[in-house]
Amino acid sequence: MLRAFLRTEAGSTALLLAATVLALVWANSPWGATYDAFWHTPTGISFGDATFSLDLRHWVNDGLMTVFFFLIGLEVSYEVRLGQLRDRRLIAVPALAAFGGMLVPAGVYLLLNAGGPGAGGWGVPIATDTAFVLGVLAVVGARCPDPLRAFLLTLAIVDDVLAIMIIAIFYTSSIAVPALIAAALLLAAIVTLRWLKIWRAPAYIVLGFALWVATLESGIHPTLVGIALGILVFVYAPTDHKLLLAGEAVQEFTSEPSAQAAREAARRVQRAVSVNERLQLRLHPWSSYVIVPVFALANAGVPLDGESLRAALTSPVSIGVALGLLLGKFAGISLGTWLPLRFGWGILPGNLVWGQLLGGAAVSGIGFTVALFIVDLAFDDSAIHTQAKIGILAGSLLSALMGWIIFRLAWDRGGVCAPPEAEPDEELPDRLAVPVGPTDHVRGPKGAKVTIVEYGDFECPYCGRLQPVLEELRRKNSDIRVVFRHFPIRTLHPRAASAAIVSEAAADRGRFWEMHDILFDNQRFLTDADLEHYAAELDVDPWSDVSGHAARISLHEESGRDSGVRGTPTLFLNGVRYQGPLDLRSISQAVEDLRGSP
Template sequence: MLRAFLRTEAGGTTVLLGATVLALVWANSPWGDTYEAFWHIPTGISFGDALFSLDLRHWVNDGLMAVFFFLIGLEVSYEVRLGQLRDRRLLAVPALAALGGILVPAGIYLLLNFGGPGEVGWGVPIATDTAFVLGVLAVVGARCPDPLRAFLMTLAIVDDVLAILVIAIFYTDSLSVPALLSAFALLAAILTLRKLKIWRAPAYIVLGFGLWVATLESGIHPTLVGIALGVLVFVYAPTDQKLLLAGEAVQSFTSSPSAQAAREATLRVQRAVSVNERLRLRLQPWSSYVIVPVFALANAGVLLDGESLRAALTSPVSIGVTLGLVVGKFVGISLGTWVPLRFGWGSLPGNLVWGQLFGGAAVSGIGFTVSLFIVDLAFDDNPGIQSQAKIGILAGSLLSAVLGWLIFKLAWDRGGVCAPPEAEPEEDLPELLSVPVGSADHVRGPATARVTIVEYGDFECPYCGRLHPVLEELRKKNPDVRVVFRNFPLRTLHPRAAPAAVVAESAADAGRFWEMHDILYDNQRFLTDADLAHYAAQLDVEPWTDVPRHTARIAADESSGRESGVRGTPTLFLNGVRYQGALDLGSIGKAVDEARRSATVEQTPQPPE
């Protein structure tokens, strides 16, 4: 149970929340004076006469948090090469939304603090706390679909990168040229090792630590080192050769178990996966359950007595941070999402609508970890303003979480607000399939089947992806059921659906439609032109032959779907009648049983009158 709990997003958020509460209780307890005293205890490392010393809080903020930002660098590297950030159309919208979510909060803060002692804190409300946001989305549950989670994760990654650039550029007080030159030399040494393909962990650890010390001494915040090193770590998709070697090693161990065979199988399997992914797997628990909670414990302890709360209620710093997080993030992300969609600069993943996007924009106002980080940099010499800024962060983050939850709840309860844009409107739609199943259709199952399920689907639609194994399981359990697939790509929502449909039709020319169909649904996140060409090569299919004919075929499917009242995907017809139930195995199975009984009654000869 404990392992299952720790693997969940709510688990890491709960630990972080617990550390925050503990810090507040400690700072406001009768022993509150020990809170600051403890975190200011100096600790150092000596090399002969040389001494490198920091207090405990700076070891946490400048040292441990470098690992946190290293993980962000790993995530950025992975997403750019293999994930969401490699598709420019899917990147444009969350990137501009993240930019809006930085500019508007900073602008609101400066309107209230320009020219005052708190002016330098404009960077405090710009950052989104990914851990807390994911925790709130886990609580929201089904109200937050997977495409929205992917959108917010991409937005958070871009937000983190922009926030780190802000820290590096605007929160660097002075520069030490010798230390900076040393940092560049150490970075060049790391790049040289990488280019020479020397993968000795001790060498990278020593050089990385030296780079961290040099950067810290140079005046630039060492968070930049963390993200830079993370970006430099290799990431790649496993090659067929590595997968083959790993499979052979595992098979060899299975047939002749031994310590040597086990070691070889372990090494082969590990080498099939990139260093980036292995490091993320190992470091993520330490970051989520140790580093970030310790950071919260060291920084979230703020005095909440009557005097400090009264000061915060009238402080432009507290008000600016709170409004920046609650109003600025919501308005900035919403506008940053609307503009690229309005001008066709990008598209959204999945069937997202404004009710869901507004909820995501609201919870993105939870700015905790990086916001506290910037407070420490901006107001290091002013404890009074620092306290007011922290109170603003706590208030703004709490209000953003509540506002986001309310928006998700209202959107869910009203139903139509969360319905996909392409879903059925309030109109009388046809109940019957307009074009009967014919010889040109893609059919899986016996021609003599009693029940025919026609699916209008989209290869990039996540709901179609979930339905795919359900229909397969249903067909295997019911030999008298056949499945027919017709293309209905939602082009405005899924930019890769139409090219995927063309490749599927190319495979159909070679008699391999259903093989390609299964591959595409198994790899929905990877549908770029290069990916599609790779899948076609696996099936020995030419992917882009006779595109006009295939496009016409897809258009005919779409036309028949619209005539049948199809407005979104997936839409099913059972024996030519629209299915309107839930898309789970049990519900569809009951509908199949009913369709089978109806078909039996219709085929039973009636006695003459």
């Protein structure tokens, strides 16, 4: 039970919350003086006469948090090369939402603090705490859709990158040039090892630690080393050759089990997966369940006595941070979401509605980890330091409350993020809700005796395997026609929606089925560059009318949901949902049965 609990976002969020509460209790207990005394305990490393020493809080903030940012770098690298950040239309909306969610909170803060002693804290309310946001979504209702989580995760990645850039540019006080040169040389050495394909973990660990020390001495915050090294780690999709070798090794172990065969199988399977993904798998639990909670314990212990609270109630710093998180984040993310959708610059990763998006915008005002991090960089005055932290706590709590209220209102209005107990077991319809019409994509004779309607997804491997079956059916039977309707599963296949849009652009030129075949023949190569290449081959402008084509795809999806479609591929034979195996013999038999029916 405990292990299952810790695997969830709610589990890591609960640990973070527990560490925060413990820090607050400790700092406000009769032993509160020991809180700062403990975290200011100096600890260091000595090499003969040379010493390197930091207090415990700086070891946490400058050392352990480097691993946290290293993990962000790994995630950014993966998403850019293999994930959702490859598709510019899928990232356009959350990226602009993240940008708005930083500009507006900073503006709200500066309206109250420009020219004052707290003006430098404008960066405090700009960052979203991903762990808390996902934890709140898990608590608010398990029926909140996966596309909302995907949207907020993409937003959080962009948010983290922008926050790190702001830390590097605006919160670096002075530069030590010799140390900076040393850091640049060490980074070049790491890049050289990567270029030479020398994969020796000890070499990277030694050079990475030296780079961290040099960066710390240079005056630039050393957590930037984390994200830089994370981005440099190799990420790649498993090649067919490596998958084949791994499969052969596993098969050999299955047929003749031995320690040597088990070792070889484990080695081959491991090599099939990129170092980036393996490091994410190993480091994510340490970051979520150890590093971030320890960071909260070291930084969230703010005095909440009467004097501190009275000062915070009238402090422009506290009010600016709280309002920046509560109202600035909500307004900035909402506006940053609306603009690209209004002008057709991007699409959402699913059939999200505004009730869900506004709830996500509200909970994105929970700023904690990076906000506390920037407080430590922005303020030297302990009183302002305390006021900023109180603002963070107040703004984050109010943002969580506002998000919960928005989600509850959405539930009451009939189904947005409805809790499980509010919905009975679904009985799916088995009839085609929208008959085949002149706007459908049809392959085959108009008067065909059997019409097969497929709801499909260009990135779905099962849809890809079905295409030769349907073509063989059409080849052997002149009285069959095939209709294709779009049903992209965006949460599983981030490039499916883009491929669907390009196929609709081809349809405008009367070349839908040519593009259909190209896309299914190249399912593993559906990046923007790939799609543009396929479109050029057919003399098609792929992005000529993104909003119009997206609307057409949405009509297909709506008709699919009304027909009981929940996955791909789903077939309807003469308007009735087919529920048998998707092989040639089974579908052929179903077609023969239809021919024989009156």
